[in-house]
Amino acid sequence: MLITDKVGDNKDSSNTPRKSVIEFGWTIGIPDKNNTETYLHTKVVHSSTGVKGEKSNEGQNIFHRPANHGAYAFVCNVDTYRIGFNDIDRVYSISDDKRNARYKAILQSLLSSFLNPRGAMTSSQKPHITDFKGVVTYSEKLIPAPTISSINPDYIQEIETITSNLNEIETGSITALKFNGLGELSGIFKNLIVEEPYKLS
Numbered sequence: 001m002l003i004t005d006k007v008g009d010n011k012d013s014s015n016t017p018r019k020s021v022i023e024f025g026w027t028i029g030i031p032d033k034n035n036t037e038t039y040l041h042t043k044v045v046h047s048s049t050g051v052k053g054e055k056s057n058e059g060q061n062i063f064h065r066p067a068n069h070g071a072y073a074f075v076c077n078v079d080t081y082r083i084g085f086n087d088i089d090r091v092y093s094i095s096d097d098k099r100n101a102r103y104k105a106i107l108q109s110l111l112s113s114f115l116n117p118r119g120a121m122t123s124s125q126k127p128h129i130t131d132f133k134g135v136v137t138y139s140e141k142l143i144p145a146p147t148i149s150s151i152n153p154d155y156i157q158e159i160e161t162i163t164s165n166l167n168e169i170e171t172g173s174i175t176a177l178k179f180n181g182l183g184e185l186s187g188i189f190k191n192l193i194v195e196e197p198y199k200l201s
Helices: 096-115 155-169 182-193
Strands: 022-024 028-042 062-073 076-078 133-139 174-180
Touching: 076 096, 096 182, 133 155, 133 182, 155 174, 174 182
Parallel strands: none
Antiparallel strands: 022 076, 028 062, 133 174
8 A cells, every 4th residue: 555645735635636647538529420329229038927017127128228429539648758757756766667568558558448448338339430540649859749639620730730840849859640540550559669668867
């Protein structure tokens, strides 16, 4: 068990806030590209013998369930330099080998979330993923990589413009990789996983 003491001017708070290594935005339906439909379901009754009826919720109930479909926008940010970083002491509290292991685990978990989404209702409403495209950007310097939501129809052009401008400010700082499908995305992750996470000097 880890017990952390309150620090600084935060003595009266219930806990000390920490910034996450990985951040997610809401997965939002792109306007005019999503819809909700309602489907009719029945509850499975293995045997009608001894069934008391609908009032006892033991009979053959009929109900409706909504299901969403369409194109959705997703954004995510991973601050790899923060892996193992102690915000209070401003030093890394774990070895480079452990940082590398955590870095690989984060990327593998993130890729798995795209390939096989899990969550509430997936036992009966597993998502049908028919397409997955976008841009992966990463920074090799302190300049943050651009993150523009695909709700903006021109998000790819915006990201490419920002990337070009940032690379003029600091040469070779940002890389932007477009992908069209989960196959291409998995290839990008495959190449990133063998790299080492950025480290503050």
